[in-house]
Amino acid sequence: RKEVEQDPGPFNVPEGATVAFNCTYSNSASQSFFWYRQDCRKEPKLLMSVYSSGNEDGRFTAQLNRASQYISLLIRDSKLSDSATYLCVVNMYPTGFKTIFGAGTRLFVKA
């Protein structure tokens, strides 16, 4: 089993739609969580951190459920510019920091 698993996608949605991505992680030693965004042929970049209390950044809302080892990302009012791959990321620190990425979910927002 992979340490971080995500919805396979791709998600094809119209502009203005609300879309949700899910992610599960297997290692309970995981301590911090993120969503990254990767545009085509570019490097991944941080979208937002994920906190236990849930957090929101504009149209984006991230949630963490430690008991279920589950992370989610909600995008409201999708824009064409939201088209990208969204990567779920988990930091584990048995010794130092080990940063594991999910395989990513591709989102296509169409006009």
Added chain:
Amino acid sequence: DAGVIQSPRHEVTEMGQEVTLRCKPISGHNSLFWYRQTMMRGLELLIYFNNNVPIDDSGMPEDRFSAKMPNASFSTLKIQPSEPRDSAVYFCASSLEGKGTEAFFGQGTRLTVV
């Protein structure tokens, strides 16, 4: 700061040749990661270093792959001998150790082995 710098950006080599990928992390960062990305397998962690020491190399596919970090400002990933199935984008990332820290990526090296 110039960010994480990787070289070369593109590499085309023949099967059997040695390939060396280079990375300069962000100054002050003490964790460095090498990832490989393919369509089939996504972004895979190959190895990571903390304070120049390899902590976990369980993601290194086989003995043909090796990585070094001789100092805090430089790391290499070497493939010898290279094979067509090694073709991928290789990313280097660095971060400052601490809970909730962001990993910053280089632009990647696109490797093609023919």
